[in-house]
Amino acid sequence: MQLLGEVPFLHIGADEVFNLATCRNCQFFQEEAGTNALYAKFIQKVIKHVSKKYPATQMMAWDDMFRSWSYQDMQKFRVKGKQLIQPCVWSYSGNSEGFNQTIKNQSLSQLCLEFRAVWAASCFKGACTPGQTLVDFQERVYNQKHWLDKVTLNPSCKQAIQGIILTGWSRFTHEMVLCELLCTSLPSLVLCLTVLEKQSLSISALYSEMVASLNLKGRDLFA
Numbered sequence: 001m002q003l004l005g006e007v008p009f010l011h012i013g014a015d016e017v018f019n020l021a022t023c024r025n026c027q028f029f030q031e032e033a034g035t036n037a038l039y040a041k042f043i044q045k046v047i048k049h050v051s052k053k054y055p056a057t058q059m060m061a062w063d064d065m066f067r068s069w070s071y072q073d074m075q076k077f078r079v080k081g082k083q084l085i086q087p088c089v090w091s092y093s094g095n096s097e098g099f100n101q102t103i104k105n106q107s108l109s110q111l112c113l114e115f116r117a118v119w120a121a122s123c124f125k126g127a128c129t130p131g132q133t134l135v136d137f138q139e140r141v142y143n144q145k146h147w148l149d150k151v152t153l154n155p156s157c158k159q160a161i162q163g164i165i166l167t168g169w170s171r172f173t174h175e176m177v178l179c180e181l182l183c184t185s186l187p188s189l190v191l192c193l194t195v196l197e198k199q200s201l202s203i204s205a206l207y208s209e210m211v212a213s214l215n216l217k218g219r220d221l222f223a
Contacts, residue, residue, distance in 0.1 A: 006054045011088065012046055015062035039065055040076035047084050060119060063087040067107050074114045087111055088165060090121035091147070094139035099146040105154060112160035120161055122147050124192040125168040125185035132172070132179045135188040141206070144195040166192055190214060 001010070020038055021030040030038045047059050066074065067089070077084045089111060091102040112118050122143050125135050147164055151157040168185065170178050187210055194209040195201060210216065 001050075001054060001057075006056050008056070008058060009060055009086075010050060010054070010057050011060040012043075012050070012085075013062060014043055014046075014085075015064040017042075017065055036066070036069055036073045037076060040073075043077070044079070044084065059085045060088050061085045062121075063089045063111060067103075067111070071110070071114065074110075077115075083115055083117065085115075086117045086119060086162065087115055088119045088121050090123075090167070092121075092123040092126060092143055092167075094136070094142035094146070096142075096146060099143065099150075103150075105150075108150070109154060109156040112154075112156035116160050117162055118157075118160045120147050120151065120157075120164045121167050122164055122192070122196075123168060124166045124189045125170075125180045125182075127170070127172040127176075127179045130172040130176050130179070133184065135180055135185050137188055137191060140188050141191050141195055141201065144192045145201055148196065148199055164196060166196075187214065 001007070017039060020035060020042075021027045026038060029041070033041075043061065050057065050059065066077075066087075089103055089108060091099050093099040093102060124140050128136060128139065144164070151161050151164075166189065168180075168182075168189075170180055170182070172179065190210045190213045191206050194206050198205055
């Protein structure tokens with residue numbers, strides 16, 4: 001933040017919080033108020049700390065930990081009627097069944113109605129196997145299409161979704177070797193951005209955009 005200044009958004013992560021209530025004070029609080037309240041209290045502290053220095057910066061957070069919360073628990077992310085965070089809802093599969101299992105319509109609708117400002121997160125690279133070298137273009141392109149369909153067909157999403165964030169990572173799991181490096185993933189990024197911009201899976205449009213963006217004109221891509 002010192003390098004970037006007062007940016008409009010800051011993503012605080014807040015996912016995979018598996019070690020709650022490891023001290024006695026937190027354990028007492030958890031026993032009295034519950035696990036969800038303890039998590040929300042921690043998030044509020046982080047937001048208060050950042051907002052004190054950068055009041056115009058809006059906080060974003062992954063929705064993993066509160067995706068299935070009740071309406072009452074969701075209210076813990078509001079202070080004096082103000083929404084503390086903008087959730088980022090992720091689903092990375094290019095398979096429709098896998099995509100919809102990750103984020104169900106009811107959960108997404110609830111998040112959109114409660115927070116009113118929500119972000120979707122797709123993926124342009126992210127290894128499907130531990131040693132994968134090249135991106136599965138079809139998997140990634142269809143992931144974008146599924147998000148476009150989800151936003152278009154869900155009335156709650158049309159009003160709440162602020163945009164689609166393209167994510168990418170280079171390890172199958174945290175302890176694995178590097179794979180799907182950025183240099184080999186740029187074609188996938190171009191294809192995914194084209195799908196989101198054109199809102200189409202036209203092969204000719206995707207091919208033309210990739211050739212133009214990566215300066216591949218005159219080269220035989222299928223040699």
